Amino acid sequence: MTTSRTRSRLVVLLILGTMLAATFAVPSVQARPHVAHRQPSDRELRDKMLRLVDRSRANRGLPRLELNARLSRDALDHARHMARTNRLTHTPNLRDLVSHVGGTVFGENLGNGRSLKGIRDAWLRSNATRRILLDPRFHNVGLGVVHVDGFFWVTLQVFD
Numbered sequence: 001m002t003t004s005r006t007r008s009r010l011v012v013l014l015i016l017g018t019m020l021a022a023t024f025a026v027p028s029v030q031a032r033p034h035v036a037h038r039q040p041s042d043r044e045l046r047d048k049m050l051r052l053v054d055r056s057r058a059n060r061g062l063p064r065l066e067l068n069a070r071l072s073r074d075a076l077d078h079a080r081h082m083a084r085t086n087r088l089t090h091t092p093n094l095r096d097l098v099s100h101v102g103g104t105v106f107g108e109n110l111g112n113g114r115s116l117k118g119i120r121d122a123w124l125r126s127n128a129t130r131r132i133l134l135d136p137r138f139h140n141v142g143l144g145v146v147h148v149d150g151f152f153w154v155t156l157q158v159f160d
Contacts, residue, residue, distance in 0.1 A: 042076060045116070045145035049154060052120040053133060053141070065158065069080055071101050071142025075155040079144035083153040088112060094157060103140065103159030107132035111154045116145070119154050132158060 040048070046067075053063040078091050088110045098106040109129045111119035115137065122127040133136075138158035146153050 009059065016140070036107040042146055045147060045152070046072065046076070046143050047121070049116045049145050049156075050141070050143055052116055053143075053156065056120065056124060057134060060134055062134060063139060065141040066139055068101055068140050068142050068159075071097060071140075071157055071159070072144060073142075075142040075146075075157050076144030076146070078155040079146045079153045082110065082112070082155070083146050083148040083151070091155065091157065097142075098157065098159045101140075101142075101159070104158035105137055106157065107135065107138065108158075109133060109154075111156075112151050114151060116152055118155070119152060132156075 050065065050067060055062065074091070074097050082088055090108055090110065094106060094108055098104075109123050109132050111122060113119045113122065120133075123133050133156075135158065135160050140158065140159045142155075142157040142159075144155045
């Protein structure tokens, strides 16, 4: 049987316990401020992909590729087209595009995936795309990269 004095002590202990718990408790849900992450520009993505390609070439004693601005605009347009249509397709008029910038030999690699490094690595695993990427005759590149819905779309056009 509890006395009123015992009940008073229990109430005081419950109140103190609640106050202590509230003081040291970590809120279960805290609103976090929304932080907008800036998406890299097409140019930043292009430059990152070029660094990955050049690193692969340098590891095999090949020179870095010189970025051609005119062909890179065409490559970017093609990468955007592939992203829009959700299909990898070779540039139909690549011979004409390359001849306009003075190229006589050329090759094209296309890719899409969740990471630029993953695309570059896939190119290196395939005999056909590795041959294009590491061909010592190529010194120039048109390169376009877009990022849409979590996927990168890449058009790499090498020539000399």
